[in-house]
Amino acid sequence: MAERRRTRVSSKVTQLPEDIKEQLDAQLLDTSNTYEDVARWLKSNGFNISKSAVGRYAIRANQAAQRVAETLERTKAIAAAVEKNPDLDFTKASRMVLMDGLMQRVSTAEDDFAEMPLDKAGRLIASLSRVGIYEQKIIRDYKSKMELAFEALEEDLIKAIKADPQITKELHTLLQKAREKILTDD
Structure with missing residues (x-):
């Protein structure tokens, strides 16, 4: 028992x-x-x-x-x-505070065994670590999706520019002015 x-x-x-x-x-x-x-x-x-x-x-x-x-x-x-x-992520900040509290609990475990078993604190730390890894995966996935969206947008813009001779001519003129300005300014 x-x-x-x-x-x-x-x-x-x-x-x-x-x-x-x-x-x-x-x-x-x-x-x-x-x-x-x-x-x-x-x-x-x-x-x-x-x-x-x-x-x-x-x-x-x-x-x-x-x-x-x-x-x-x-x-x-x-x-x-x-x-x-x-722009600070509240959940990340809160998780950091929780992790700090847990690490303090683990570092002084000899005083707190009656209140929280060390293995439980370890499981909580592992869970928080998994959340951090999951968060990194979500950020990578989000960036990957954003990159794909920008690539598709760029392709659509190029198609639109090539389809309209007026836009192509104006863009060529703007690029020519920029080139001249960069090459002639000291």
Whole structure:
């Protein structure tokens, strides 16, 4: 039987009423409060929670806040890049951010094994690589189709020019003027 992995932490702190949890978060933001001070405050409000439990909760909350801040910074970087270059491919930029996050996860895998198995991160990286290869194939196919379309357009233009003696004469005159200008200007 497969071993069950814990994905969510359930503690006395997470079971607190929302208003108390908000006050707890505010107290934890104030660095003048120790975990022991916060545990005493909780006890005075009828919640018997140890300073260790408060500390563990604070660490988890700080880690979550750090992840949110890092994600926000990446999102701002993408927005700035898109603002500077409107032709930027959003999906490619998003994929790069996702790949960066996955590579960070893999590089610090020893800290994150409980949250994401290394083989899963590897599969996700492989999937993203396949998407990149597929994107390159689509771009090559698109360029090939565009080249064929331009060749067909060129053939149609040549046929149209040859079919109309007036256009042929005007084009010959324009080319003659360009040749003279190029050859006579220093």
